[in-house]
Amino acid sequence: MNPNDRRIVKVSLVLIMVIVVGFMLLFGGIFAAVGLMIRKGVDKSHEGCTVSVEAEVTQMYPGSNEGMTPVYSYTYEGRELTFHNNFYSDHPPYNVGDKAELMIDPDEPERAFVPADKSMYMVCTVFMTVGFCIMGAAGLLVFGAAVTLFVAKKKSAEAKRENLMQ
Numbered sequence: 001m002n003p004n005d006r007r008i009v010k011v012s013l014v015l016i017m018v019i020v021v022g023f024m025l026l027f028g029g030i031f032a033a034v035g036l037m038i039r040k041g042v043d044k045s046h047e048g049c050t051v052s053v054e055a056e057v058t059q060m061y062p063g064s065n066e067g068m069t070p071v072y073s074y075t076y077e078g079r080e081l082t083f084h085n086n087f088y089s090d091h092p093p094y095n096v097g098d099k100a101e102l103m104i105d106p107d108e109p110e111r112a113f114v115p116a117d118k119s120m121y122m123v124c125t126v127f128m129t130v131g132f133c134i135m136g137a138a139g140l141l142v143f144g145a146a147v148t149l150f151v152a153k154k155k156s157a158e159a160k161r162e163n164l165m166q
Helices: 003-046 119-165
Strands: 051-062 068-076 079-084 099-105 108-113
Touching: 003 108, 003 119, 051 079, 068 099, 068 108, 079 108
Parallel strands: none
Antiparallel strands: 051 068, 051 099, 068 079, 099 108
16 A cells, blocks of 8 residues: 555545534534523523412313323412413323412413423433533544544654664
8 A cells, every 4th residue: 555545545534534523513513402492492481480379280181192281270360270381291290180380470370381390391401411412422533533643643653763773
């Protein structure tokens, strides 16, 4: 193998490595960003919900798939209101007949959230964890390649030095 062939192989490997790491960082960043956006949306939907009320789960509302979400009935300032999440689960936090705490917006009492329901936080945590793990794996890949190159260069330099001494 002549020296030019070795350079072509090295450049090809480096190019493949750059492409793989680039895609890992891109997809990891997308996953992490989606998780952060979900988290920001959940936090924003909770803004203004400062009044705690006791509600009763009166029924289960079916989703488009097999998931369900509880329908909460509660009274605020003499008004009978109901609320249900837009997130459906196979294992909702409450069953029909259960009492639950809701946090409602006193200016819009129909707007509420269920502090005990951590489903959306779990979704955003999964997205962020997957994203950061993919980006971390890309970092480890770069670190491993750098260490490998360093060791190879050091061995090559030692071999040249030994050849010169002979």
